[in-house]
Amino acid sequence: EAEVAQSPRYKITEKSQAVAFWCDPISGHATLYWYRQILGQGPELLVQFQDESVVDDSQLPKDRFSAERLKGVDSTLKIQPAELGDSAMYLCASSSGRLNEQFFGPGTRLTVL
Amino acid sequence: AQSVTQLDSQVPVFEEAPVELRCNYSSSVSVYLFWYVQYPNQGLQLLLKYLSGSTLVESINGFEAEFNKSQTSFHLRKPSVHISDTAEYFCAVGKGGSQGNLIFGKGTKLSVKP
Numbered sequence: 001e002a003e004v005a006q007s008p009r010y011k012i013t014e015k016s017q018a019v020a021f022w023c024d025p026i027s028g029h030a031t032l033y034w035y036r037q038i039l040g041q042g043p044e045l046l047v048q049f050q051d052e053s054v055v056d057d058s059q060l061p062k063d064r065f066s067a068e069r070l071k072g073v074d075s076t077l078k079i080q081p082a083e084l085g086d087s088a089m090y091l092c093a094s095s096s097g098r099l100n101e102q103f104f105g106p107g108t109r110l111t112v113l
Numbered sequence: 114a115q116s117v118t119q120l121d122s123q124v125p126v127f128e129e130a131p132v133e134l135r136c137n138y139s140s141s142v143s144v145y146l147f148w149y150v151q152y153p154n155q156g157l158q159l160l161l162k163y164l165s166g167s168t169l170v171e172s173i174n175g176f177e178a179e180f181n182k183s184q185t186s187f188h189l190r191k192p193s194v195h196i197s198d199t200a201e202y203f204c205a206v207g208k209g210g211s212q213g214n215l216i217f218g219k220g221t222k223l224s225v226k227p
Contacts, residue, residue, distance in 0.1 A: 041220070042117075102215060107155070107157050
């Protein structure tokens with residue numbers, strides 16, 4: 001069964017360091033999402049790609065966060081510099097674009113010390 | 114703007130008892146509705162969805178949800194829960210179209226006790 005892959009699963013870093021997360025969506029899914037899930041909350045959209053283009057990054061803190069999907073397949077989310085408040089689960093999801101059904105990866109748990 | 118309200122942050126229940134997890138949404142347009150389940154330190158898994166047609170939708174593991182347009186609700190129910198149902202459950206609403214964004218509720222932690 002096709003799955004969304006994410007790495008690393010866990011990341012511990014010190015504040016002011018740079019971190020990067022990687023996501024490989026289900027093959028053929030044109031739409032890719034990055035979500036942030038703070039402990040005890042539901043996921044919140046950071047950025048959405050349609051192929052290699054950004055569709056929505058209105059909630060992405062652009063002073064420190066960046067995301068790319070250069071070839072319209074896998075994607076990288078970067079934080080530089082990391083802050084204590086960035087500690088969260090970062091989830092990647094993909095969709096074939098029909099009827100909103102999204103498939104989630106296992107997530108990357110980020111801890112900023 | 115769309116929003117989702119999950120009325121209970123935690124629901125404790127004994128094994129084999131029935132359970133209802135409540136979800137209300139607000140939207141001025143036709144919506145698609147979803148329930149996702151999340152086990153500790155894992156991503157979200159789709160439990161069931163309402164897209165159109167029958168207002169009662171079922172999952173393969175005994176959960177069901179009913180879309181009620183007049184009450185703008187999509188409550189999740191199971192007649193008899195198992196220990197393995199212990200997880201966090203998220204209700205989400207999407208409005209379709211080219212963006213396809215989902216708006217999630219804050220989640221309900223279901224704890225099933227023996």
